[in-house]
Amino acid sequence: MSSANLQQWTGLLQWSLQYQDGTQNSDVGAMDPERRAFLKNALENHITDPAEGFKALIAVLQTPRAEGGNDEATEEEFVERKVEALEAIMGYVEQIDWARDFVKLGGFKIVTDMTQDEHKDIRIAALEVFGACVQNNPPVQEAAMELKALPILMDKLRSSGLSATEYAKVLFAVATFIRECTPASIAFIKDEKGVALLLDIIKANEAVYGIRAQRKALFLMHYIITTVPAVRIALGGQLIAALNVTMLSQDIDLRENSMKLLLIMYADAHVRERLEDEILEQTRAALSKFSKTGDHFEDLDETALAMAAELREAIDRRSPPSTEEPALLANVAAN
Template sequence: MSQDKPNWEGLLKWSLSHSDGTQSQRQLSEEDRRWFMEAMQAQTIDVIKRMKEITQVMKTPEEVLESQGVSPAEIEDMLDELQEHVESIDMANDLHSIGGLVPLLGYLKNKHPNIRAKAADVVSTIVQNNPRSQQSVMEASGLEPLLTNLASDPDMDVRTQSLGAISSLIRHNKPGIAAFRLANGYAALRDALSSENVRFQR
């Protein structure tokens, strides 16, 4: 990450002083406005920079990561961090722009079930109430591996997270619903809901 991080403590104090009634309402000075905008812009640049770094890791072949001593748990931690960033709709949309969506979808086929499950969880966050990212995932053929994992993954957590991602992906998404139907998704869903595992009964 960038070493020139914004002064968040100062930003917080500034924000509170202008919203908690301790100071009367006044017009912002040009200096205050410039400082505030620079702080916010620095944070945005920092997040984008970090997302690009994560994207580079996701694009790196698994055998190369393993040879460098990167563990599956560290990949999970990285995906956790990515998920925090893409909770913002703007950042979720930016992930595709910087080339990170396709390698993320590739993790749905990773040999480690925890990574497959976490990748599906991140996809769910990206597409939730976000038509633009829903379209991007559909265009990148993201529905197919989710359906495959829902129907046949041996790990129940992967199947559960895949179901959640599919639900978020096709919600209020007519093309997504049509593709889901065409891919016989209702049969996979019916089989999942009839599973004896209680996690599918929630």
């Protein structure tokens, strides 16, 4: 364990002990003797075993808030220590096997609940831990389904007034949850109407959700339309119309990811057959701004110019007529 991590561990464990032993002002009850003994042992031996480390950090997460107090400094420290504990947990759960151990020890449920905490900093840290736990980890994704975590996350995403950072973290948690998890993907598309919400985020003014959230929405939309072809056909002109706007963004990532999605959309014969001429002309008009002599963009590199040229070719290329309807098209379009 590094000296920096050791110092963080020591501070966290000392705080959790002091918060309930009378040396800090608090109206909560006394700590359970068994729990106190465990934390003291952790403090003395500077835990390196992941399972034991999880138990100590979970104890910090479960340290209750003082009731009836008005000490702002104490409340600030309370939030700070919770965030530090969540950050320490991140160092473990990025390992797939350790994330599964975290679920077995009950920590994952606690973190899921903390995504709804009243303090923004705690919510953001919890969302990051949640996303790290479920990423490419089927057993943890299954645990998240059992906890009904997707409706919790989607309700947050639909809410107004979150910071740009929190919107981005919610999208990170959703994306890592549903990727390669069929039950979660189906629930996202059908039960939560998640594709429509992603489209709203992509179409929104950059100031509403923030650039980072829009980047993540495009990333997730890319996964969905390449995994479920029926979705890209059902969205069709709606998605292309939104991308015609976002590809003119001054943000390089937003611009290039929008163009990548447009290339996928225009390469699909089913999409092209259903596309109105007006949408095609909108794309052409947007592409006209991609030139070395144009003044729309502050910075336009060779990659963007090459993608624009490829997109022009895709638009002008005549696709052969499709011969069959993709599976589930009617169901997805209806929902």
